Amino acid sequence: MPDDTLGRPFGVPARREPVLPNGVLGMLIFVATEVMFFSGLISAFVIGKSNALGGWPPPGQPRLPVEETAFNTAALLASGVALYFANRAFKNGTPNTKRLLLLSIALGGFFVLFQGAEWVALIGEGLTLTSGQLGGFFYLLVGTHALHVVVGFIILLYTYRRLSRGDLDGFAFWPAQIFWYFVVGVWPILYWQVYL
Amino acid sequence: MAEAGTVETHGAHTHDAHHEQSFWSKYIFSTDHKMIAMQYMLTGMAMALIGGFMSYAFRMQLAFPGETVPGYGLVSQGEYNALVTNHGTIMIFWVAMPVLIAAFGNFLIPLMIGADDMVFPRINRLSFQIFLLSAIILIVSFFVPGGGFGGAWTAYPPLSSTAEYSLTPLGSTLWLVAVALEFVAFLLGGINFITTLMNARAPGMKMHDIPMVLWMIVIASILFMASVGPLIAGAVMLFMDQVVGTGFYDPGRGGDPILWQHLFWFFGHPEVYVVFLPAMGIVADIICTFSRKKLFNYKLILYTVFATAIISFFVWAHHQFVAGIDPRMANVFTITTLIISIPIAEMMFLYIATLYGGSIRLTTPMLWALAFIAEFLIGGITGIFLGASGSDIYFHDTYFVLAHFHYTFFPIAVIGFFAGITYWFPKMFGRMMNPILGKIHFWGTIVSFNCIFIPLFVLGIAGQHRRIYDYQNFPDLALAGLQDLRVFATAALLVMLAFQAIFLFNFVYSIFKGKPAGKNPWKSNTLEWTTESPPPHGNWPELPNCYRGPYEYSVPGREEDYWPQDVPPDTAAAE
Numbered sequence: 001m002p003d004d005t006l007g008r009p010f011g012v013p014a015r016r017e018p019v020l021p022n023g024v025l026g027m028l029i030f031v032a033t034e035v036m037f038f039s040g041l042i043s044a045f046v047i048g049k050s051n052a053l054g055g056w057p058p059p060g061q062p063r064l065p066v067e068e069t070a071f072n073t074a075a076l077l078a079s080g081v082a083l084y085f086a087n088r089a090f091k092n093g094t095p096n097t098k099r100l101l102l103l104s105i106a107l108g109g110f111f112v113l114f115q116g117a118e119w120v121a122l123i124g125e126g127l128t129l130t131s132g133q134l135g136g137f138f139y140l141l142v143g144t145h146a147l148h149v150v151v152g153f154i155i156l157l158y159t160y161r162r163l164s165r166g167d168l169d170g171f172a173f174w175p176a177q178i179f180w181y182f183v184v185g186v187w188p189i190l191y192w193q194v195y196l
Numbered sequence: 197m198a199e200a201g202t203v204e205t206h207g208a209h210t211h212d213a214h215h216e217q218s219f220w221s222k223y224i225f226s227t228d229h230k231m232i233a234m235q236y237m238l239t240g241m242a243m244a245l246i247g248g249f250m251s252y253a254f255r256m257q258l259a260f261p262g263e264t265v266p267g268y269g270l271v272s273q274g275e276y277n278a279l280v281t282n283h284g285t286i287m288i289f290w291v292a293m294p295v296l297i298a299a300f301g302n303f304l305i306p307l308m309i310g311a312d313d314m315v316f317p318r319i320n321r322l323s324f325q326i327f328l329l330s331a332i333i334l335i336v337s338f339f340v341p342g343g344g345f346g347g348a349w350t351a352y353p354p355l356s357s358t359a360e361y362s363l364t365p366l367g368s369t370l371w372l373v374a375v376a377l378e379f380v381a382f383l384l385g386g387i388n389f390i391t392t393l394m395n396a397r398a399p400g401m402k403m404h405d406i407p408m409v410l411w412m413i414v415i416a417s418i419l420f421m422a423s424v425g426p427l428i429a430g431a432v433m434l435f436m437d438q439v440v441g442t443g444f445y446d447p448g449r450g451g452d453p454i455l456w457q458h459l460f461w462f463f464g465h466p467e468v469y470v471v472f473l474p475a476m477g478i479v480a481d482i483i484c485t486f487s488r489k490k491l492f493n494y495k496l497i498l499y500t501v502f503a504t505a506i507i508s509f510f511v512w513a514h515h516q517f518v519a520g521i522d523p524r525m526a527n528v529f530t531i532t533t534l535i536i537s538i539p540i541a542e543m544m545f546l547y548i549a550t551l552y553g554g555s556i557r558l559t560t561p562m563l564w565a566l567a568f569i570a571e572f573l574i575g576g577i578t579g580i581f582l583g584a585s586g587s588d589i590y591f592h593d594t595y596f597v598l599a600h601f602h603y604t605f606f607p608i609a610v611i612g613f614f615a616g617i618t619y620w621f622p623k624m625f626g627r628m629m630n631p632i633l634g635k636i637h638f639w640g641t642i643v644s645f646n647c648i649f650i651p652l653f654v655l656g657i658a659g660q661h662r663r664i665y666d667y668q669n670f671p672d673l674a675l676a677g678l679q680d681l682r683v684f685a686t687a688a689l690l691v692m693l694a695f696q697a698i699f700l701f702n703f704v705y706s707i708f709k710g711k712p713a714g715k716n717p718w719k720s721n722t723l724e725w726t727t728e729s730p731p732p733h734g735n736w737p738e739l740p741n742c743y744r745g746p747y748e749y750s751v752p753g754r755e756e757d758y759w760p761q762d763v764p765p766d767t768a769a770a771e
Binding site for chain 2: 018026033040048053058
């Protein structure tokens with residue numbers, strides 16, 4: 001009987017192993033809430049689009065840069081892929097982890113900077129928060145996502161610091177990854193809805 | 197934030213159990229779940245007093261229009277709107293939620309599953325701090341230029357989004373910020389509740405050994421987390437309409453005011469069940485203890501709760517039948533709304549079946565629990581008239597609606613709270629509450645509660661609209677007979693508020709001078725009754741094991757009529 005070897009009296013129940021570690025479960029619940037938050041934003045946008053009287057995009061407004069953003073989308077997706085391979089390297093204990101994580105962080109930073117440049121150009125063309133429904137929804141949706149990218153970027157930097165100090169464990173790495181995958185994964189949907 | 201982040205990413209916490217704590221770390225910046233529960237409860241009770249005082253001020257204005265209200269002064273039109281709005285907001289977001297979910301959830305979850313604390317104690321502390329900040333912001337919003345927000349607790353734009361309409365440029369923004377912060381606080385709390393219940397249960401406690409109250413609190417948290425996202429999205433848009441000057445809800449600029457109603461009620465209707473389920477769970481545990489019977493069909497109740505939670509996402513548009521939605525859509529939502537009364541009725545019947553044939557003890561908590569079932573039933577039945585889109589066109593925004601939801605929210609927030617606090621008071625403070633004062637308070641509150649709201653049903657059927665400052669300007673509503681009903685309801689409110697003084701006295705007196713309770717004064721089964729009252733820091737010297745379900749009362753062949761969850765089976769050695 002395994003109970004005997006652990007020194008427990010007969011019939012005492014064993015402590016259960018949680019299906020998911022605390023950090024992972026907590027982050028998953030948080031991400032589920034975020035999914036609902038973005039669903040709210042996107043459905044509001046879809047309703048706003050269908051309400052527009054002059055068709056969508058509204059006439060007389062600057063066009064959104066579809067091709068440049070497609071390139072930027074690819075950069076963000078690549079960041080997610082890099083993080084996935086960083087995790088595999090981390091599990092195998094290969095030294096590539098550091099380089100791949102750094103690549104992922106750099107691509108994430110590039111995404112934000114590229115988007116910032118895009119925003120500056122659009123504001124120059126007269127698309128602002130108050131210029132109409134397109135401007136309002138564009139900055140609301142893309143801005144909310146950008147805020148999430150920045151938060152994810154900071155979390156990944158923190159993860160990198162712990163990795164380079166050598167005290168990163170799976171309990172800390174997994175939740176950070178879940179958040180970043182969410183940030184990466186929600187972007188193509190936004191791109192499809194807002195830009196295309 | 198950095199601290200909380202580390203705890204979260206570490207995924208585990210170190211619990212330095214037995215050392216002396218300074219005043220600050222013990223009472224103010226505590227990470228102990230029991231202390232955080234107390235903080236939530238006392239903040240919620242203080243907010244309940246503020247919300248009750250508001251109802252006193254505007255009810256006096258309705259009964260005696262234009263006269264000075266003792267203790268408040270003259271109620272102006274703008275103040276009247278602000279009082280009504282914030283009474284609703286406070287009672288739902290700063291009383292029902294913190295007390296039922298946060299206070300009882302924090303106190304009960306670790307104690308009932310045999311854990312030493314929540315899994316993320318510092319996120320828990322952060323949750324309360326954000327909640328406290330939100331409460332302070334809400335109170336501050338009353339004292340800024342322009343006064344508090346007066347656009348109703350549902351905050352429909354364009355009244356809420358345009359300062360020229362609401363006349364409260366600062367008040368409405370602060371109101372919105374306070375509500376948003378409150379949601380963040382409960383988001384953090386909800387993550388904690390769900391994770392703790394899933395991962396930190398005592399050895400041997402299986403899914404179906406969890407006390408029903410914990411299931412209901414956690415399902416309510418799940419419901420809250422799943423529904424709050426769209427509302428936060430809507431709130432961000434409303435905030436930008438107010439502050440930045442976007443036009444998301446402004447029809448003049450291509451926006452859609454109805455959009456807010458959808459986003460709000462997509463959250464707002466599940467929210468009813470978010471506060472309803474914890475109260476229902478508290479009642480489940482109390483009726484089992486005091487009828488000395490097993491909960492009738494535990495699994496059926498559990499699955500019914502899941503069904504309720506899921507259906508509650510498909511009923512929201514029944515708040516918008518007169519907002520110009522498509523009548524075909526109104527039909528669909530009528531059907532879903534009537535369907536959701538089935539699981540609720542089922543739970544009621546299962547509770548009554550639990551009572552049937554039990555040896556019922558009419559203690560104070562049991563009286564509250566029985567009153568909950570009876571009063572909520574009235575709220576549920578009147579809801580059927582409102583859920584049907586045809587009759588709702590007549591009843592919409594009348595006092596019938598108002599009386600209906602007070603018959604749901606009062607049992608939830610007030611009766612549910614009193615049931616829970618009188619039941620777990622011995623565990624929280626180690627002393628018993630005075631049963632005679634408790635029963636006087638019970639009867640005084642219940643009788644006067646019905647005297648307040650039954651006249652309001654009548655007024656609503658007579659066509660009295662909500663949110664009107666003075667009915668004397670409407671010839672068909674200024675009739676003396678109707679005014680008499682208003683005065684009667686207000687008088688009943690005064691009686692009810694006066695009876696709360698008895699509770700407050702009993703509460704404070706019993707904390708210091710009550711009869712010592714011992715570990716298990718009610719002879720109950722669940723794990724929280726196996727530790728000291730009040731439980732020490734760390735809850736148990738040695739964490740308990742769990743051997744059976746929570747409701748093994750009156751088991752044949754046992755000397756005692758209860759069988760605590762942590763007692764090993766007699767036949768363990770024969771295994």
